[in-house]
Structures are given as C-alpha cells and as structure tokens.
Amino acid sequence: MHHTYQPTHYHTTMGPHEPVLRVKSGDSVSTTTVDARGFDQRRVSVSPRGNPQTGPFFVEEAEPGDTLRVVLDEIVPNRDYGFCTSSLAPNVVDPDYVAELPTPVLAEWSVDVAANTATLTAPETRLGAFTLPLAPMTGCFGVAPKDGQFLNCAGSAEHGGNMDYRGFVAGTVVEFPVFQPGACFFIGDGHALQGDGEICGAGVEISMDVRFTLEVLKRRSIGWPRGENANWIFTCGNARPMDQALQHATTEMLRRLQQDYDLDAAEANLLLTQGVRYDVGNVFDPQYTIVCKLNKELLPPRK
C-alpha cells in the first residue's frame, strides 16, 4: 500500500516519538523533508534547525530484535535553493592550521533538477559559476535508538542518524536494527550533493520530495546499518575516532557475510582481506562514519 504524508511538524531528536503515520510492512510512503535548518520547499521556516526529521513512521510488524529494510525509492530536491558554508571545519585540518581558515560565509547554490546540476551563486570567487552534478541523498535518517534514548540529529549510532554518506541515494536499500516497537523510521537532511565527510559541516542543503518502502525482516538481528546498491553491499560504523567507526563497520561486515551468505568465519575473513573497500562518511559531527564495502561480484549466493 502506498501512503502520502504531508508533514505538520518535525523532530530534531530521534526516538520513540508519537508516530505521524502507521504503516504495514511492505508499504511505501511519499512525503517531504525540510532542510537542515528547518526551511521547506517555499524557503519558509517550519521547524527549529538541527536536521529536523520527517516522521516517525510506525511499522506495525516491527519489534525490537527485528530488522527494518528501507528502500530509498526517490530522493528529489523540491526547490532550487541550496546552501552550505564556505570554509572547512576546524576539526578536519591540522590544529596549527586552524587559525589560517578563512571566516566562513554562507555559500549559496542554484539547484537545477532537470539539468542535474548545482551551481555556486555566492560568494563571488574566481571559481566562477562553479557547477557540480547533483547526487541527491539523505544525510540523516534511521530509526529510534537503543535503550529508549532520544538522540539529537547531529549524532549517529547503531540506529543510523547523521551519517552523511554519499551512498544514501535513490535506489539504495538500507537495513536498520529495530530497537523500539514499530521501529520509528525518520528521514530528513537532504543534500543535493555532498563532498566526502561533510567537511564544512554541510552538503548542499535542501528540502526534498522523498518516497521510500518499509519492510520488516522478522527475527533478523543486525548490529549496525547495512546497505546495498546495484554493485555493492556495505555496512556502516558510527563512532569517534574514525578508527573505531572502521572497527564497527568491518566487524558488521564479517557478521553479515556469515549471516546472509554461505560463508564461515575463515571464508568471510579471507574474502575481506583483499576485497574490502572503505568509504568515508561524516567526519564533522560528534560521531564519524566509515562504510565498509564489498563488490557483489565477489560474493557467493545469498543463503
């Protein structure tokens, strides 16, 4: 079944808030998200800032210990104005270089969905009409966290959250561990495009039209967000330092290979030794994100 939900309010924490919609496993939802500062497609402020989320969507069948499978069917900017900041964050450069960072100003982008481009319109620089291809993604999404926590949308953990990974584009399938009845799915923080790491603290921030499908995998327990696209399977680890995020992601991939594919521990390890790839997600916010990937060509059939 397909639902259309028009948000009336947003949440800047992820947790077992009152559901905005109850759906069944297999249902899909069309809705909208506001930008990281709470402005909608009309550029009207409709929420406090802080990656406000649309949701939560309550999936009837979901119980703690299950897995929520999310298909990101569609992620499309719904206005032509995007923005970011113009300078890198102090935490991504050497401490003794921080004083040389230019004072950040608002950087504005003209987003053209038809042309599939974003073009820098301000400030004026010798970069001219700097233009990049769109790659619309969700920077922050996931489910209610473990332990009954309500976590702000700056952070990330086992439940997802503000991972700012460029791989979360339309067509991607993402799995989250379910910690609360109904899972409580949230989505927001659209980026028309983003560099790795979100190193200025922002992608090209924008409001979005999104469509997604929610499916409950009963009695399937996972530890960290897992994803799949046309060519890759991947796992996400969220922590500081990056070393620990990488440990989480790598461990989850070892577990996934043994859980989903016909591989024992020795085989899963051997496959990863020379097959592994890593991507860098958020390195700006309290928790950093590392993604561990494996090309599907290297995988044996699924169990």
Next chain:
Amino acid sequence: MHHTYQPTHYHTTMGPHEPVLRVKSGDSVSTTTVDARGFDQRRVSVSPRGNPQTGPFFVEEAEPGDTLRVVLDEIVPNRDYGFCTSSLAPNVVDPDYVAELPTPVLAEWSVDVAANTATLTAPETRLGAFTLPLAPMTGCFGVAPKDGQFLNCAGSAEHGGNMDYRGFVAGTVVEFPVFQPGACFFIGDGHALQGDGEICGAGVEISMDVRFTLEVLKRRSIGWPRGENANWIFTCGNARPMDQALQHATTEMLRRLQQDYDLDAAEANLLLTQGVRYDVGNVFDPQYTIVCKLNKELLPPRK
C-alpha cells in the same frame, strides 16, 4: 638518462643510507624489488623481512627544502607466487570481536600477469578458485625522513613510507618533500593487488620489476606526499588515529591548491567543501594513511 640497477642489498629502514646509485634529475631507473619478507623473483630469501627497500637512489640536484617528483612508470610482478594472511588484524575489528577472529594461516595466490589475475590457491575454502584482477602497486616507498631519522618500513610519515595506498600504481606521479641531500629515494613492498587498508596486514605480496623517473623541483617545499593520476590530484596524511591522518591530508590539499593553482584560501576551501573525496590507505600499521582527492575537472589551470 636511463639506468638499470640490480640490487645487491636492501634496507628495512629508510634514511640517509649509502646510495646504491647516483642519478640526475630527469633520469629514470629500472630495477627490482623483493617481497615484504625479503624473497625475490626466484622465491629466494635475500634480505631480512620488514618491507625491504631497493635503494636509496641519490638525486644529485636534490637539497632539503626541494621536492622530489617520482613518476611510477612501470610496476610489474616478476613471479607468479603471491601471499597474504587469511584473517583480519585485531586492530581493525571491535575489541570484543577479536576473540572470534580465526587463527590466521598463510593464504597463497597464483599471479598471472598476462591474464591480469590473481587466484587464491590455498587454503581450501568454499570461495573456490577465488580470482581478482591485478592492480600492481608499491606499498612502501619514499625518501629519507626528516630530522636525520632512520625509520623502519612498517611506519609512514611526511617522507612517505608504508602507506599501502591502492592508488600507487603505474602511471601515477608522486611528490615527496626532500629532507636529506640527494633525497634518497627507496621503493619496495610490491602488491599484485590489495584491499583498502591492508586490513590483514598484507596485500598480495610479491616481488616486482619497477621503472621510475626522478625529477627534482627546486625551491618547492611541500609538507606531505602528493600525487596525481589521469583524473585526480591527491595528498596523503600519515598518522594515528585516522582523524589526524585526515587532518594532515586535508591541510596539505588546502596548501596545494593555493601553491599550485590560482586560488586563494577562501576559494581553496570552497572548492573542497563539496568537491573533496577521501580514500583509505593503511589502517594496520603504526601510522594510518588517509588520502584526500580532488577531481581534475574541478580544478582551475595550474599556476
């Protein structure tokens, strides 16, 4: 001028050792490297283990404060036997998962340069004749380190060293800061291919035929290794944790953009905010490597 050098000995530290060959800026050299454990193309042990290096090559014009430009002209495995270990290293998985890592055994690979493949031959697993495409690279290379140090070939720093980055393949141009007269260039630790991070502590380790060209860029001072290939420019940061390696690489890219291209600090920052990409090099050894990349299509003309 082209030189051919047949190694008679190797070094497991990088520093101002007695040169094995003196060349002029612009000269190229053909030579061979042994594998990480000191075995040559005949699989005969000719050096103690520890990423033994061929070199140092002394470049007449090079003085501290200059930059050494290295073109990796050719990197070709010169035998058909490669090896790695079969299990991940304890430092790349969650501490509470370490006890679940299988006991590592020697994993052996048949390397076929003509077919461009490496095929796992032992141990026997249900992965079968697991085959991967070759991507021959140097895991450890660089120049004599700063401060008159002799550093072992497990580590990495401003001078290069054991960075284990998959991008160091034939066709790549790499720049190193010069810390000693003659620069003292070393190369070794061939990998027929490698997963990101060298997370078992090894690529498919192999001996190599290599050819490279050395050029001195006078009065050009850089901080960290820089590279360039057909599509990308990149900078390397080597440190622990990964967070600090990323800070080094990002800072060096900001400096490079202002040094080599017609960009001021504000423009360099803005370009990176949405244009940056990161790759993960070594995450096994004492220092980790993060590579900061920018697509050449985004760059203004060189100064």
Next chain:
Amino acid sequence: MHHTYQPTHYHTTMGPHEPVLRVKSGDSVSTTTVDARGFDQRRVSVSPRGNPQTGPFFVEEAEPGDTLRVVLDEIVPNRDYGFCTSSLAPNVVDPDYVAELPTPVLAEWSVDVAANTATLTAPETRLGAFTLPLAPMTGCFGVAPKDGQFLNCAGSAEHGGNMDYRGFVAGTVVEFPVFQPGACFFIGDGHALQGDGEICGAGVEISMDVRFTLEVLKRRSIGWPRGENANWIFTCGNARPMDQALQHATTEMLRRLQQDYDLDAAEANLLLTQGVRYDVGNVFDPQYTIVCKLNKELLPPRK
C-alpha cells in the same frame, strides 16, 4: 529546606522525565540509589540494569543557560555486598593481547563502612583476602542533556552522565550546565571504591545512601561539568578518543579561569602551562572522561 525522598522507580536514561521531587535552589535531599544492575540495599532487583538513576529532581529556579551547583554532602554504601568483574575490558588492552584476557567472572566484595574497607571474597585467588580502603563515589550523575535528548547511563556528555571519576566523593562541589527547565538532576551508580578508568567496566558496585544540596546559579553559563574540593578545582571532558576528552576539559578550564577568576586569556594559559594536572575517568564506555585540575594554591582570588 531538607527533603527526604524514597525512590519508587528509576531511570536508565537521563532526560526531562517527569520529576520525582520539586525543590528550591538551596534545598538539600536525602535519598538512596541502587547499584548498576538495579539492586537495592536489600539486594532486591527493583529496576532494569544500566546504571539506574534516582531522580529527576526538579529545581524550580533552573532555566536553560543557568548552572546547577551540586554539593555531594554524603555518599555512604548502605549494604555490605559489592561486586565487579574480574578481568579487564578488551578495549583497554592491546588488540593483539585481547585473546589472552581471562574469561571474566563475578568478583564479590565485602564492604565494611565502619572499618572503611572492601575485601574481596570471591573468586579465590592467591591475592587472599585482598582489602582496599573505601572511597565511596557516584559513577553516574548529572542533569538532563542538551537538545532535549534522553541519553542512556552508559554514556557521558556536557550534562555529566557516566563519568566514573574517583573524585566524585562526598565533600565535592560539582557544577552542571542547565539544558532543561528545572535542570532535572539525577544520581546513581554508587561505587564503594574504584580504580582509575573503570577498566573492567565496574567499580565495587553498590547501593548507597546519598545526601546532596542543589543550588541554581542564575545566568551563569558553563560548557562542561566543573568541580571543586578542598585542594583543587577541576573540569571534566567527555568524549572519545581520550585526546578529545582532554581537549574539552582543558578548554573548559581556560574558560573557567577567565570567567571565575581575575585572569585574562594570556594569564589563564600561562597558569595552566606548568600548573595543570590531569586525572583519568571512565575509559571503558562509549565516551571517555578526562579531568583537568588546578591546585587552589595557584589561583588568584575569585571574582
């Protein structure tokens, strides 16, 4: 005014839960806390595990942006049974040593408040009746976190939480930033004594009788928990890695010196260069705690 509160329930998250008692600035409270697993003075399970907290105590005058000053008047174990685990946690030893850690068992301690000692009673070892002096403290306490979050009692942040610092003994004064109306003070996780770092994941865990005084400092804004005892002032930073925790604590001390004492930035820096001391709090849980200290003999008069 003095209140006596007998808990009827506990919270394993810290956040703006329904207050259990409303008090006025300057009031003191006598109450009890259960142990980290939710057992009370009778060794009866009265709460789920996870450092269950007594509270929240709502302080009428407290508004976001104020500071809550807490005097830990009394912290006394109220039973004679304490426990911890017997082996170190995998994250505090070298990754390649983890496999050598003995399987942890429950370690039990007989706590004698009159004699001021805790004596190991199980398991049997050649350490014999291993006896340590009591130093009763609260491992986890603080206020509702920022951003309307509810955080579990494993973690720590600006609001306090599970800092496991040996300095939080009776007689200590602690200040917390107020993020929610009423501040919402919590206390729990008593330790009869504790080694630095809580490196097995536990102190000598025990239930407690506690008495504390709550005072609101209006329009005083601080960033991280601050403390004071007979000889020292201190600030706490909570984060991973320890390096970042140390940055938070050191920065907060620089701010404190300029806010509370007649010192400018140059003087505050100079005082710290040779006067600073650091203590190590929790190094087991998701966030680590570093304490930055300054001896009161070195301080100029308070503003």
Next chain:
Amino acid sequence: MHHTYQPTHYHTTMGPHEPVLRVKSGDSVSTTTVDARGFDQRRVSVSPRGNPQTGPFFVEEAEPGDTLRVVLDEIVPNRDYGFCTSSLAPNVVDPDYVAELPTPVLAEWSVDVAANTATLTAPETRLGAFTLPLAPMTGCFGVAPKDGQFLNCAGSAEHGGNMDYRGFVAGTVVEFPVFQPGACFFIGDGHALQGDGEICGAGVEISMDVRFTLEVLKRRSIGWPRGENANWIFTCGNARPMDQALQHATTEMLRRLQQDYDLDAAEANLLLTQGVRYDVGNVFDPQYTIVCKLNKELLPPRK
C-alpha cells in the same frame, strides 16, 4: 665503578650512534645535559635544538632481548634560567577554540635550587611573581629504538624517548628493553618542573647535572619502559591517540605482574581492576604517553 663524562657533542636522534663512553653493568655516570634548545649551563648554544641528548652510553653486557635498568640517582638544574612558552598548544584545546589562544611568547623563570623554587620573571602578568616548587626531571631519555631505527627526540616509543612524565625524578628506577648491543643509553631535556602533559610544548626547560647507574638484566625481555619509586610501580605506553598509549601501558602492566610477581593472568587482572591508577605524560608531541601505576602496598612479594 663511577665515571665522569663531560659532553663534547649531543644527538637529536636516538639510535646506535658511536658511544661516548663504554661502561659495565653496575657502573654509574655523572654528566651534564643541555636544555631542549641546545643551551648549556652558561646559556651558550652548543647543539642544534630538538631535545639534544647526552650519550649514548654503551653498557658492555647489554644485548638485544635484555633489559637496561637505570637508576636516576641525581637530577639537578645547573643554572638559574629556565623557560617555556606562554600559551597552550593548539592540539590540547577544542578545534573551535584554537583561534582564541593568545599568541605565545617566551616565558622566563628564575630557578633557585637552594630554595627549591622556580619563579616566573617574564612576561609581566597579574599572576605576579608566580612561584612553583621545583621537581627536576628528565623529559626525554631512553635507549636506541627497535629495528635499527634512529628516531628524533620529539617522539617516543618502546625505547622511551620524549615521554615528558613528571615521574622521572631523582630516585626513580626505570627499565628499558634493549634493542641494540650496548643498549645505547641517552639522557637530556631537563625540566626544573613541569605540568602534566607538557601542554604548552615545554616544561621549565633547563640544563642539568645528572648522575645515573646502569645495570643490565640479562635474558629479561620487556615490552615498554617500566618504572618504580618509593610507593609505586608503573609502566609507560607511548602512542596516539591516548587510548592506544593507555592500551600499551595497561598490557605491559598485566605482563609485568605475571613476570615479576607470583601472579597468574586472572590474579593480575583482578588486582588491576580496582587498584589501577593512570598518570598523563606528554600530550603535545607526535606520540602521547600514558602511565599505568600500581601502589606497592597492593603487590605480593616479587618472584
């Protein structure tokens, strides 16, 4: 036998340099050290800067795999002028606070050995004649590193080096693993006193008269520097981040307890759980130092 050695040159790397003196196990040496910038007791520059070391002292009996035991018999400033910098280093404060650090200037101290005090003489501040008690120590000392490396005196590793730990005062016994024939002992970088962490990058830097005794413990293999004073035994870990330094130090303490005392792994773990203390050494330089301590009252008799 007692030797007196008057230095004629110094080394800013630690490694198997030509010995300045050959001694026998059990011999003691009186000599002098220059300050971190290479100035001697007359304030004359006699060496390039970078913690120049006096030595190496070659101990005849020492072979790789042995342990060198060093008694720090005497450490006394031999001039009245000490110095440090006036502001904290950018890497010990929050990245977004770096821009608020005052520009560092030279801070000068008058050192009075008879009165046992150091008094700040410049710059002028409202701290007045800020006076601290002396606690003379060596910031950088140790032996030639592993793998035939020559490491600069900014860093630290298994061989010791620039640990900047306040505990290295006269009366302390320190053990180092021997990596080179003769061990090659070095000492330098005197501090009249020092705050924890050397967070401005300097203690009160000064030249020193030192006396030490060198003893070889044959066929005793240790991993990291170990120490002992009147009340404590301790172990040092040197790495970044601090988390890894703490892992090294803690693991070495577990090994020491089983090697030197009549304790098995379970007992060593249990002893540490509630008995451990940590101190913070250098947190300024490339490697950080964490010290793991145990009070001697808690120890069973030595093996």
